[in-house]
Amino acid sequence: MPGDRASAFDAVLVDWRGTLALPLAPERWVTAALGGLGRPASPVDAAPVLERLEAVDADARLGTAGMDADPALHRRIFMEVLADAGLDSALAEALYRVESDPGNDGFADDVPAFLARTRAAGIRIVLVSDIHVDVRPRFHAAGLSPYVDAYALSCEHGAEKPDPRLFEAALHMAGSRPDEAVMVGDRHTHDGGAAALGVTTLILPPLRAATDRRLHLAEALLYGR
Structure with a gap:
């Protein structure tokens, strides 16, 4: 399993809508x-x-x-x-x-396994989201909050992607340097801002259905497969 393998990274910064969750149609x-x-x-x-x-x-x-x-x-x-x-x-x-x-906003089917494997590998997870409300209750209700170390939310930091301040806050929460982290998102115009700080950045196709499976691509990056 990927979670059993060593990674060159110690933190994953991950987007919410379009990456982990399916936006409301x-x-x-x-x-x-x-x-x-x-x-x-x-x-x-x-x-x-x-x-x-x-x-x-x-x-x-x-x-x-x-x-x-x-x-x-x-x-x-x-x-x-x-x-x-x-x-x-x-x-x-x-x-x-x-x-x-x-x-x-429904989670994609592969989210629970991805978060669990990432945590099992000792990799810290920080949600980085442009959103005007708190998403913590959503993760708690889905039983996924134990896998998320911190939440860098635009509404709490007064900055939204691609503003480097939001990514810097996420890195601080993770306790990681830019070269130790991976940013996973679905919009190069927003999530791609992490690359300007030196964070390895993976832009996935936006989710269109809960059955879409994208996160194996993030695992491939994390574990060098």
Whole structure:
């Protein structure tokens, strides 16, 4: 097993959404919000909401730089976009609640084994995420918190990837030098910022389904296979 083999690295910095967890699909996001309000929540019911969001370029606007480093800014921009889309306040609040609940992001099937093997090999694990809420409860609920040594979250450090400050915080938490760590993520524009510090960086294809298996590539890097 990989966990039984020596590694040239002593820490793994790993991204959350897109790498370990499957981001909530837009249709499921809207149907969950509608259902939470007791409204009709079929894909047909979600379609007009998604059309309104597309009309105001919500996807791009909700990715505004700096949002995940400031929870108050995140909420303000989010609610402005939903208001511009003409959504009523109750639905806007419901959409924000659903998007802000990491419990709605499912782990990929290979995550538990990857985390367990990495820990068994004596390699420290730090989650590095651009996110406006605390993801620790999600790991606890999934029984995975014993495998994670620390969490470097943008909302707690006032910096988001590719800002080197977030990676520096993660390295400090791991007690590792840049050359002793590996960063595993799914966006070169963000996770690739670790490379500027001298951290070996692996960019995986973003998760599209829970059954996608990507993390064996990280193990191959860790153990030189």
